[in-house]
Amino acid sequence: MRKVAVVAAASRQEEKMLDTEVELMIPLISEVKARTGLDQTDIGFTCSGSSDFLAGQAFSFVMTLDAVGPVPPIAESHVEMDGAWAFYESWVKFQMGVIDTALVYSYGKPSPGSLQDVLSTQLDPYYIAPLWPDAHAVAGLQARTLLEQGIITVDQLADCAVRAGTVESREEYFSQPMLSDPLRKADCPTYADGGVAMILAAEGKAEELCEKPAWITGIDHRIDAHHFGVRDLTAVPSARLAAEKAGVHDGPIDIAELHAAYTTHDLLLRKEMGLPETPNDNQRSYPIKADTLMASGLLRIAEAARGIWDGQANRALAHATAGPLLQQNLVCVLSGESN
Amino acid sequence: MGTGGELAAVVGVGMTKFSATRGDVSMPGLVREAAQRALDDAGMQWDDIDAVVMGKAPDFFEGVMMPEIFLSEALGCVGKPMLRVHTAGSVGGSTALVAASLVHSGVHKRVLTVAWEKQSESNAMWALSLKQPFQVSINAGAGGYFSPIIRQYMEATQAPELIGCMVAFKDRQHALLNPYAHLHQPDLTFDQVVESPMLWEPIRYSETCPSSDGAAAMVIVNEEEADKAKNPAWIHAGAMRSEANNFPGRDEVNPLASRECAEDLWNQAGITNPREEIDVVEMYVPFSWYEPMWLESLGFCERGDGWKLVESGATHIEGGDLPVNCSGGVLSSNPIGASGMIRFAEAALQVRGMAGDHQVEGARKAMGHAYGGGAQYFAMWVVGKDKPNA
Amino acid sequence: MAEINVPSSLDGVEPVQSVRTPIRMQYTFTPGVAAQTYLREFGNKKILGNVSPVDGAILVPPRGADPRHGALCEEFVEMPHTGHVGSYCVTNVPIPGRDLELPYISAWIFLDGADVGFLNLVAECPPEECRIGMRVEAVWKPDEELGMTAENILYWKPSGGPDIPFEEAGVRGWHARKRGETNA
Numbered sequence: 006m007r008k009v010a011v012v013a014a015a016s017r018q019e020e021k022m023l024d025t026e027v028e029l030m031i032p033l034i035s036e037v038k039a040r041t042g043l044d045q046t047d048i049g050f051t052c053s054g055s056s057d058f059l060a061g062q063a064f065s066f067v068m069t070l071d072a073v074g075p076v077p078p079i080a081e082s083h084v085e086m087d088g089a090w091a092f093y094e095s096w097v098k099f100q101m102g103v104i105d106t107a108l109v110y111s112y113g114k115p116s117p118g119s120l121q122d123v124l125s126t127q128l129d130p131y132y133i134a135p136l137w138p139d140a141h142a143v144a145g146l147q148a149r150t151l152l153e154q155g156i157i158t159v160d161q162l163a164d165c166a167v168r169a170g171t172v173e174s175r176e177e178y179f180s181q182p183m184l185s186d187p188l189r190k191a192d193c194p195t196y197a198d199g200g201v202a203m204i205l206a207a208e209g210k211a212e213e214l215c216e217k218p219a220w221i222t223g224i225d226h227r228i229d230a231h232h233f234g235v236r237d238l239t240a241v242p243s244a245r246l247a248a249e250k251a252g253v254h255d256g257p258i259d260i261a262e263l264h265a266a267y268t269t270h271d272l273l274l275r276k277e278m279g280l281p282e283t284p285n286d287n288q289r290s291y292p293i294k295a296d297t298l299m300a301s302g303l304l305r306i307a308e309a310a311r312g313i314w315d316g317q318a319n320r321a322l323a324h325a326t327a328g329p330l331l332q333q334n335l336v337c338v339l340s341g342e343s344n
Numbered sequence: 345m346g347t348g349g350e351l352a353a354v355v356g357v358g359m360t361k362f363s364a365t366r367g368d369v370s371m372p373g374l375v376r377e378a379a380q381r382a383l384d385d386a387g388m389q390w391d392d393i394d395a396v397v398m399g400k401a402p403d404f405f406e407g408v409m410m411p412e413i414f415l416s417e418a419l420g421c422v423g424k425p426m427l428r429v430h431t432a433g434s435v436g437g438s439t440a441l442v443a444a445s446l447v448h449s450g451v452h453k454r455v456l457t458v459a460w461e462k463q464s465e466s467n468a469m470w471a472l473s474l475k476q477p478f479q480v481s482i483n484a485g486a487g488g489y490f491s492p493i494i495r496q497y498m499e500a501t502q503a504p505e506l507i508g509c510m511v512a513f514k515d516r517q518h519a520l521l522n523p524y525a526h527l528h529q530p531d532l533t534f535d536q537v538v539e540s541p542m543l544w545e546p547i548r549y550s551e552t553c554p555s556s557d558g559a560a561a562m563v564i565v566n567e568e569e570a571d572k573a574k575n576p577a578w579i580h581a582g583a584m585r586s587e588a589n590n591f592p593g594r595d596e597v598n599p600l601a602s603r604e605c606a607e608d609l610w611n612q613a614g615i616t617n618p619r620e621e622i623d624v625v626e627m628y629v630p631f632s633w634y635e636p637m638w639l640e641s642l643g644f645c646e647r648g649d650g651w652k653l654v655e656s657g658a659t660h661i662e663g664g665d666l667p668v669n670c671s672g673g674v675l676s677s678n679p680i681g682a683s684g685m686i687r688f689a690e691a692a693l694q695v696r697g698m699a700g701d702h703q704v705e706g707a708r709k710a711m712g713h714a715y716g717g718g719a720q721y722f723a724m725w726v727v728g729k730d731k732p733n734a
Numbered sequence: 735m736a737e738i739n740v741p742s743s744l745d746g747v748e749p750v751q752s753v754r755t756p757i758r759m760q761y762t763f764t765p766g767v768a769a770q771t772y773l774r775e776f777g778n779k780k781i782l783g784n785v786s787p788v789d790g791a792i793l794v795p796p797r798g799a800d801p802r803h804g805a806l807c808e809e810f811v812e813m814p815h816t817g818h819v820g821s822y823c824v825t826n827v828p829i830p831g832r833d834l835e836l837p838y839i840s841a842w843i844f845l846d847g848a849d850v851g852f853l854n855l856v857a858e859c860p861p862e863e864c865r866i867g868m869r870v871e872a873v874w875k876p877d878e879e880l881g882m883t884a885e886n887i888l889y890w891k892p893s894g895g896p897d898i899p900f901e902e903a904g905v906r907g908w909h910a911r912k913r914g915e916t917n918a
Contacts, residue, residue: 006450025766027799031806045804051586058409061761062473063402064432067717071588074804078601081440081586081721085403085410085430094427094442100449101348119760126757127409130465131370134408135755141530205886228426231414266599328413333426367752477763478773480740480884482840482853484827491823492842499866499900543838545824545861551870592791592849593908619747 008208010218018199030072049104054088054111057120088303089325108252112200113299145185166191194266219310225250226335244334259318260306352447353576356386356563360628362526362677366463366557372418377557386563390420399439400681404471419623433716436684437723459685460559503651508632519672521702526677530575551632577692580613589718623707626687670702684714768798816844820904858891867897
């Protein structure tokens with residue numbers, strides 16, 4: 006497999022942005038190009054991830070393409086998924102041997118929409134969505150199963166909330182009323198508008214563009230069944246499998262950037278991927294504190310790369326998820342060394 | 345975007361009957377119908393598939409956000425990698441290219457790709473004309489966007505007024521040879537096409553694509569697998585280009601993105617004279633006049649001569665030397681998310697000799713083409729009966 | 735079709751053919767930084783354009799971006815209320831939520847001095863008389879009805895004067911005026 010690295014990243018999150026998606030993305034895309042000295046004409050492939058339903062407009066990603074400056078024409082594609090999967094699609098293009106650089110970006114503005122209604126439409130339209138269970142309710146279902154089966158305890162949830170910074174102490178956690186019993190506000194995400202852009206480059210090029218490329222040593226993604234009665238809600242087989250295939254266990258993980266919007270998800274993912282429950286190094290940022298739908302996953306990859314660039318980590322794990330209750334999972338391992 | 349790396353081939357094709365409303369199936373049922381047919385054609389089981397790539401257009405057409413998520417069981421994705429592509433109208437084509445890239449790259453050996461739309465579930469016209477915030481509500485569907493562009497082509501070339509009607513009539517005649525096509529109008533006459541009401545002048549009702557439900561699927565495999573298959577269609581080239589849709593000096597009639605995409609495609613495929621070397625074209629023509637326009641843009645003729653090709657009958661399956669849209673094209677069936685893949689799949693069927701009544705005799709090289717957005721996204725491929733030269 | 739085994743308790747019960755589920759989602763959109771300025775002045779009966787920092791191209795209406803370069807446009811310029819038709823179509827399809835007499839003319843309006851067009855309604859013009867290059871001027875809502883909304887201009891009407899020749903009208907204008915590199 007051809008060696009590919011993340012060589013630059015820029016991101017921004019804000020609870021409620023006045024900018025349009027284009028105005029949001031232009032500075033981020035310009036920044037990564039400036040950092041690497043690349044022009045759009047130098048970039049071999051561009052790929053992005055976003056969602057129409059989130060934007061409230063059909064073909065919403067079409068307008069955002071203006072931020073890239075696709076004149077003269079570019080080789081470009083888009084997935085209706087978190088940008089982490091656009092990252093994956095770009096990595097595959099590198100493996101074809103036809104490109105040496107790629108621009109990957111994604112963004113989301115949860116603020117305009119009645120978000121819980123929007124997210125409910127992601128569920129099976131015949132059997133589940135008409136009941137309008139919002140994301141917190143669905144997460145609550147899973148949490149109850151986990152608690153009743155003794156797989157997790159409320160103390161673990163509290164500690165996770167403290168670690169993520171949604172509360173300052175266990176006391177504060179337990180003083181909160183239930184939001185979606187057994188989940189409290191501290192267990193659930195706060196959403197934020199935002200975007201992330203990054204540049205990938207292949208071996209031979211990456212070293213020119215960046216002092217310490219964050220090399221992709223493994224990447225994989227899998228999906229589980231959708232319907233709640235069909236899956237075991239206490240397990241995440243797709244995360245386990247993706248982690249295995251991405252080679253998570255081939256060495257020590259210094260930081261793990263998990264796309265866990267709920268405390269329950271954080272605990273579950275650590276279990277499935279064999280990560281310590283109380284890590285030595287916390288994540289650089291927590292989606293539960295600022296979840297930018299469609300970009301939170303790609304942002305994990307950016308944070309993992311930043312950990313490599315900062316020297317904070319030699320081997321970093323980045324995880325992205327999609328669908329209700331961790332239905333689909335992508336795992337990527339970045340390393341400061343190319344092998 | 346070249347093919348690079350490994351060779352890949354289409355060894356299975358499946359489609360559903362296209363119609364205004366497939367009330368007999370749910371969304372899972374629809375996609376499974378196409379996918380199962382593709383697997384059967386390929387002689388494979390669900391477990392043989394390594395990854396699934398799904399494509400469709402705006403989710404507002406069905407009222408489900410990211411429907412690939414809930415279709416994971418129906419498409420046998422559990423435990424596998426699954427991607428969902430969305431590049432507006434060209435999506436069916438770009439989905440096929442993404443699926444092919446998974447094989448060209450060596451990442452997977454056997455990929456199932458499905459593109460679909462079940463527009464009857466929601467309201468296509470509404471979804472296409474969603475009021476954009478802070479803008480004047482003046483766009484009544486895609487036709488309202490493309491007609492002014494077509495008008496400029498007509499004025500620049502001074503083409504005879506009825507060229508568009510000729511294309512529409514031809515495609516509807518071709519559709520009669522395709523049992524899957526949505527519009528089957530055996531009694532349609534050319535005069536009826538001409539006399540049908542203007543919707544977005546100069547485009548008449550009869551020159552406009554229908555709104556359809558439908559799905560198309562393909563199984564794409566690597567060389568080793570294809571060598572074992574009974575009848576592969578080898579992928580010779582694949583290209584994608586995008587550009588912005590509104591900027592100073594844009595050639596919106598013959599977009600540069602379209603020209604550069606085609607150039608890249610012909611280079612990869614080693615084709616220097618598309619008109620001679622391509623035996624059959626499946627081109628994305630949702631409004632009649634786009635046939636002459638794309639013929640020029642893709643390099644099948646000189647700029648300004650596309651309408652002459654149409655007028656001469658060159659693009660007709662009967663007697664034409666460059667048959668276009670023998671399947672009936674988008675003008676006869678348009679499940680938006682699937683339309684691009686239908687073009688790509690029909691091209692594969694042609695070179696495999698499996699196009700039934702709409703087979704072009706002796707076809708060995710075919711082109712599949714799709715476009716989307718404000719004529720700004722392009723996805724194209726060339727498939728052949730023979731392996732591409734190394 | 736797959737065999738489905740129904741429990742005997744459901745014998746004779748009619749299978750469900752379809753489910754109708756109304757969906758409602760509410761979005762509160764923000765126009766964006768550039769569009770906010772544009773709409774505010776539009777309410778003051780002024781039409782603003784964005785100026786590209788790269789080559790001074792004038793983009794109307796302002797979106798805060800020059801799509802050729804992915805560059806932020808933060809400079810504005812006031813535009814005349816006159817222009818010409820770059821292209822158009824005569825439409826017989828009603829627009830959902832809008833009460834328009836059929837047929838109506840939807841046209842790409844290129845303001846004098848602008849380098850891109852925008853889509854709007856042309857009225858007070860028999861459809862057969864509309865043509866590429868026809869000069870038009872804005873017809874506004876009465877002053878007291880103006881607000882921060884895109885609907886301040888009701889439509890564009892023929893203003894008289896010589897047509898812009900086809901080779902210079904609409905998207906061809908940039909090239910004709912030799913304003914710079916084109917995409918032609």
